[in-house]
Amino acid sequence: MKIYPSSYPPVPLVRDSPFTYLFRTRFNEYSPSSPAYIDAASGFTITRAQTRELSLSFAYGLRHTLAKMGGVPVTRGDVVMLFSPNSIAWPVVLFGGWAAGLRMTLANSSYTPREVAYQWQDSKAKVVVVHPNLLATVLDMFKLLDIDLTEAQRRIIVADWGVIPPGLQGYVCMSDLLGKNMLPEEEKFSGELAQDTALLCYSSGTTGKPKGVETTHQNITSVIDITAKVWPQDEITAPRTLGVLPYYHVYGVIILVSLQFFLGIPMVIMTQFDPVAFCRAIEQYKITHACVVPPICLIMSRHPAVEQFDMRSLRQMFSAAAPLSKSLLETLDSRLRKIGADVCIFQGYGLTETSPTAIVLPSKEYLVKAGSVGLLLPNMEARIMVDDVKDANEGEPGELWLRGPTIFKGYLDRPDATKSSITEQGWFKTGDIVTRDPDGYYAVVDRLKELIKYKGFQVAPAELESVLIQHPDIADAGVIGVYSEAEVTELPRAYIVTARQLGLKESQQFIQDVHEWLKDKISRHKHLRGGIAIVDAIPKSAAGKILRRQLRDIAQAELDATVQARAKL
Numbered sequence: 001m002k003i004y005p006s007s008y009p010p011v012p013l014v015r016d017s018p019f020t021y022l023f024r025t026r027f028n029e030y031s032p033s034s035p036a037y038i039d040a041a042s043g044f045t046i047t048r049a050q051t052r053e054l055s056l057s058f059a060y061g062l063r064h065t066l067a068k069m070g071g072v073p074v075t076r077g078d079v080v081m082l083f084s085p086n087s088i089a090w091p092v093v094l095f096g097g098w099a100a101g102l103r104m105t106l107a108n109s110s111y112t113p114r115e116v117a118y119q120w121q122d123s124k125a126k127v128v129v130v131h132p133n134l135l136a137t138v139l140d141m142f143k144l145l146d147i148d149l150t151e152a153q154r155r156i157i158v159a160d161w162g163v164i165p166p167g168l169q170g171y172v173c174m175s176d177l178l179g180k181n182m183l184p185e186e187e188k189f190s191g192e193l194a195q196d197t198a199l200l201c202y203s204s205g206t207t208g209k210p211k212g213v214e215t216t217h218q219n220i221t222s223v224i225d226i227t228a229k230v231w232p233q234d235e236i237t238a239p240r241t242l243g244v245l246p247y248y249h250v251y252g253v254i255i256l257v258s259l260q261f262f263l264g265i266p267m268v269i270m271t272q273f274d275p276v277a278f279c280r281a282i283e284q285y286k287i288t289h290a291c292v293v294p295p296i297c298l299i300m301s302r303h304p305a306v307e308q309f310d311m312r313s314l315r316q317m318f319s320a321a322a323p324l325s326k327s328l329l330e331t332l333d334s335r336l337r338k339i340g341a342d343v344c345i346f347q348g349y350g351l352t353e354t355s356p357t358a359i360v361l362p363s364k365e366y367l368v369k370a371g372s373v374g375l376l377l378p379n380m381e382a383r384i385m386v387d388d389v390k391d392a393n394e395g396e397p398g399e400l401w402l403r404g405p406t407i408f409k410g411y412l413d414r415p416d417a418t419k420s421s422i423t424e425q426g427w428f429k430t431g432d433i434v435t436r437d438p439d440g441y442y443a444v445v446d447r448l449k450e451l452i453k454y455k456g457f458q459v460a461p462a463e464l465e466s467v468l469i470q471h472p473d474i475a476d477a478g479v480i481g482v483y484s485e486a487e488v489t490e491l492p493r494a495y496i497v498t499a500r501q502l503g504l505k506e507s508q509q510f511i512q513d514v515h516e517w518l519k520d521k522i523s524r525h526k527h528l529r530g531g532i533a534i535v536d537a538i539p540k541s542a543a544g545k546i547l548r549r550q551l552r553d554i555a556q557a558e559l560d561a562t563v564q565a566r567a568k569l
């Protein structure tokens with residue numbers, strides 16, 4: 001057995017809740033009056049002390065005021081869903097939920113009612129905290145579940161704090177729960193209780209529909225501690241992080257909302273990415289750190305806004321959620337240097353199941369080791385396995401297995417999926433194919449997973465297939481990811497078998513109709529941007545499992561034919 005330990009010395013770890021650790025144990029390491037979160041659009045700011053007070057006030061409201069106002073009572077261990085884009089209220093809801101002893105499940109703010117309903121039921125959530133703009137989606141979700149309006153209103157808290165909402169008569173609002181009182185202290189999760197579930201993000205794991213990933217209190221405090229040891233902030237005065245990535249994603253909730261607070265770095269909150277607004281915020285707020293994904297890097301390597309604003313305060317760009325290619329890194333690096341921005345563009349690797357960060361490239365090595373995701377973080381161990389049975393030789397690619405304090409507890413109510421993902425010795429099988437160089441740097445080269453990653457978002461083929469076959473004129477369907485060089489990401493592509501034979505023109509119109517039919521059934525990031533192709537049959541094994549490798553071969557043949565046709569022209 002070949003086990004690779006981290007090259008970093010181990011870090012002492014705590015056994016407590018994230019709230020206790022952030023707001024009591026380590027709170028006074030930075031001035032309580034210093035900014036914690038800043039709304040990019042308005043400049044509205046809450047300090048570290050205000051964040052704590054508001055969180056404890058919201059926790060009190062959840063545990064005591066909500067029921068008095070006719071809402072469904074919640075108690076320690078209950079699940080509360082947060083369904084909102086990034087906002088100044090987001091950290092208050094998250095930290096308040098943890099202070100109240102609740103498990104927080106985070107729903108993608110682009111979800112359709114059907115998708116929210118699936119997560120609501122699977123997570124066994126009792127209450128949803130929803131942004132006013134998404135209230136209609138939640139109401140449609142409850143209709144799908146045959147829950148009438150009166151009962152739905154008992155289970156809804158409208159996150160109106162920090163926004164100007166429309167009329168919300170009949171609903172309990174976040175502002176109704178704030179300012180009434182504060183919990184004298186948060187619910188405690190020390191010792192063995194630190195193994196209780198704190199967070200339920202949803203991941204498809206290696207296959208199938210999304211599953212609730214049980215991230216424990218200690219998973220979160222551990223990943224904060226070990227990531228903090230390698231997070232670059234030396235010689236940077238007045239650091240500020242731009243928080244544009246979605247906080248419902250584990251990358252956002254841990255690295256942005258939680259880690260930056262732990263490090264005492266104010267975070268400027270953007271609701272969504274827009275290149276002009278992104279560059280304007282860097283200039284306006286003198287941003288030093290930005291967490292990004294490769295598609296943002298691609299836009300920044302081309303968009304004219306980079307020259308239109310003063311970007312020279314920017315010192316670090318951390319890319320994760322998908323591999324950042326060496327060529328794109330070098331292109332962006334060259335462009336930023338031309339405008340006088342001395343920026344380290346480094347990347348890391350992790351998954352929802354690793355809470356998330358497991359490997360980070362030292363920022364000073366970002367050009368020397370371009371293309372690598374970096375070194376294993378402290379307290380983590382790795383194996384590189386071939387065919388699940390033997391260790392890879394030095395430099396040989398294999399599946400990355402990880403073990404350490406950040407590995408999730410298991411998939412909610414999915415013991416079989418948990419057992420197939422975590423060995424008896426505690427190794428989590430990531431499904432990613434990596435290589436490791438003699439210096440201990442890892443590079444992601446392929447993926448065993450069926451999972452498609454579109455711009456950092458997970459798209460489960462099985463979920464899309466289950467939607468497609470609901471179409472009355474589709475007899476069967478298979479979905480794969482096809483890589484787009486232009487967009488630097490995978491795109492979902494569907495192969496479908498029609499219920500009746502179609503002519504050429506009729507087929508083209510049918511494909512357009514299917515795209516339109518899907519629009520209100522799936523989130524935008526799940527749209528079939530890789531296209532739809534009609535085939536005679538979906539290749540399957542004797543057991544009925546879709547042979548995606550054969551679909552990928554078909555996709556590659558189609559690409560080769562297109563390239564040849566263009567060459568002839």
